[in-house]
Amino acid sequence: MKKKMVSMLLCTGMVLSMLAGCSQAAKLSTVMAAGKETSSSTEELAEGNYKIGIAQFAQHGSLDNCREGFLQGLEEEGFVEGENLEIDYQNSDADMGTAGTIAQGFAAKGVDLMCGIATPAAQACYNAALKTEIPTIYTAVTDPVAAELATEDQMPTGNATGTSDKLPVEAQLKMIRELLPEAKTIGIIYTTSEVNSESTIKEYEALVGEYGFALETVGIATIADVPSAADTILEKVDCLNNLTDNTVVSALPTILDKANKKGIPVFGSEVEQVKIGCLASEGIDYIALGKQTGKMAAQVLKGEMKAEEMPFESITESNLYLNTKVAENLGISVSDEVKDRAAETFTEIEE
Incomplete structure (x- = not known):
């Protein structure tokens, strides 16, 4: 009978016995850490011990979700932080120079792998690792080709690969037209030094006319430029559309405050932006993207x-996220068809 019993250590210290006859495949191991009970989805740890440097360009929901998913993906493959994996996580707070310094520090420490979250961080890691054998895995890079991380056939230009969070631009435009049938002009604030944003702006310019829109854009250099850029563009547009521009997303609360005072809706590029006050978005699941990267x-x-x-690699399927409270505040009517289509409604x- 002893061979047929599985002992499990719980946070209370109690020992439970599973019923005799349970198959080996049903056995569950539980890991205790810092007084919390956590379970690993892996069958066994990967051999060896590893150190990874994670460089995140800015602090906001979508990039945080990418990092969370990245660690989940690693854990599912046997790499568990605190057991056989050490993580050196650093955030550059949307500063290009800091991103470079962080990546160079990882290279000097000789980490086993760098993860660059967002285009500027990915480029910094790639450049810092050029004279080493350290691989770079990136995520949340809208256009790896424009960022010179990959060629047109999606193959790496060097020892770096990862995942793209390319926006479903046409689906976003279609959704905006559904919600704002009378709107004429869309505004976009973007950072001129982020190649991911410049690439997406070009795609919008090519497609807005097909949905009856004109496009107004304002470029910024730093986060300090956002308030004046918002004041300028809000005088010219019927709505704002937010990209995966990391500098702009970091200042999204400021943009939302100014837009709300003028009764102008703001559309997001992913779910976290809708949670905090954007009307809606057609976006990808950033935790799933991070997990794929892991x-x-x-x-x-x-x-x-x-x-x-x-x-x-990339995720091609987008989801509609909707905030009905924002719609109510702005006096915007949302059809049942749109509500039914939403993957998540706030x-x-x-x-």
Whole structure:
């Protein structure tokens, strides 16, 4: 009978016995850390000990979700922080120079792998690792080709690969037209030094006319430029559309405050922006994107693939996220058809 029993250690210290006859495949192991009970979804830890440097360009919801998903993906492949994995996480707070310094520090420490979250961080990691053998795995890079991280066939330009968070621009335009049938002009604030934003602006310019819109854009250099840029563009547009521009997203509360005072809706590019006050978005799941990236990193750490051999990947399916409280505040009527299509609907604005 002893061979058929599984002992499980719980945070209370109690020992429970599972019923005899349970199959080996049903056995569950529980990990205790800092007084909290956490369970690992892995069958076993990957062999060895590893150190990863994670460089995140800015502090906002979508990039935080990417990082969370990245760690989940690694854990599912046997790389568990605090057991066989050490994480050096640093955030550059949307400063290009700091991003470069962080990446150079990772290279000097000789980490086993760098993860760059968002285009500027990915570029910084890639450049810092050029004279080393350290692979870079990136995520939340809108256009890896424009960022010179990949070629047109999605293959790496060097020892770096990862995932793209390319926006579903046409789906976003269609959604905006559904919600604002009378709107004529869309405004976009973007950072001129973020190639991901410049690439997306070009796509909007090519498509807005097909949905009966004109496009107004204002470029900024730093986050300090956002308030004046918002004041300028809000005089010219019927709505604002927010990209995955990291500098602008970091200042989104300021933009929302100014837009709300003028009764102008702001559309987001992902779910976290809708939670805090954007009317709606057609976006991807950033936790899923991060998890996909973590699994790519695991292949490299295990020696199954080299980063330079792996094409970058992306998530093509988008989801509609809707905030009915924002619609109510702005006096915007939302059809049942749109409500039914939403993957997630928020009825309040998150502070």
